[in-house]
Amino acid sequence: MKRFNDRPMEKISVKMTKTKNPVYFIDEKEVKELVKKSNPTKKIGDINIPELEKKLNQLPAVDSANVYLNLNGSLNLEIKQRVPAFRLNKDNRDFYVDEKGTEFPTSQNYSFPCMLVMGDVKKSEYVKLAELIQKINHDEFSKRYFIGISKSKDNYDLLTNEGYFNVEIGDLENIDLKVKGFKAFVEKYLIYQQPEKYTKVSVKYDNQIVTTLNPKYKDNDSIIAVGKKELEKLPLIKKKKEEAEKRILNEQKQQPKVIVETKPKTSQPKKEIEKKSPKKVIQKPESKPKGKVKIE
Missing domain, CATH: 3.40.50.11690 (Cell division protein FtsQ/DivIB)
Known part of the structure; x- marks a missing residue:
């Protein structure tokens, strides 16, 4: 690439990467102006590609930038914008x-x-x-x-x-x-x-x-009015509930306490269980077998 070092930077190719939704925050003219400012001598040998990429990536609307030289000495820039x-x-x-x-x-x-x-x-x-x-x-x-x-x-x-x-x-x-x-x-x-x-x-x-x-909205007037009336009832309901609870407590305090004495249970002596003697088994005398009678 040394043979291109002294050649003037004449060809600058800018390619805007396509996105799903096209954006136009920066254009080709703006990018080329930035390239020219970064290389006042306009010689290919004086281009600092890493520094140029850094400057392009610092542009707020740029998502990514890629800069490279072709063998013929032309400068190529690929820019992807933010969506x-x-x-x-x-x-x-x-x-x-x-x-x-x-x-x-x-x-x-x-x-x-x-x-x-x-x-x-x-x-x-x-x-x-x-x-x-x-x-x-x-x-x-x-x-x-x-x-x-x-x-x-x-x-x-x-x-x-x-x-x-x-x-x-x-x-x-x-x-x-x-x-x-x-x-x-x-x-x-x-x-x-x-x-x-x-x-x-x-x-x-x-x-x-x-x-x-x-x-x-006019049609909502009656609904909202009913809702307000129901809300207005809430303090009254709460007050009545509190009064009822107080009345129940007072009634409980006024009622005399009834004390029920319980007598201790007396333990009854346990009855002794009489042991029964086992029954004697009387054996019957065995009967003698009768003799067979043969009748002729």
């Missing part, structure tokens, strides 16, 4: 997270279409959250319903395109079962109801679905 799993809005910051759980900034020139997540999501939860979103994207039902995710304290909610209610899933465990439960609720019940009737549908509990009614 966002979701976009996170956290602590007044807005950034992407890939499937490996790596954060990288958004771009002013390009915006990747992905699910928006809001709230105090821990870094240790990034990978599981990416797996959840991947499941949503690969399921037609979930993809049609869920458009975002929010986290409050330790509780996750799936935001729906209906806009009237959220689906509470709690933690990120047993996601398949929780989504399956919500799907059953939609197909067997919600399709016959108005979606604005609810503010929340919770599937965080095992084998049950809990709904929260929307107080602003």
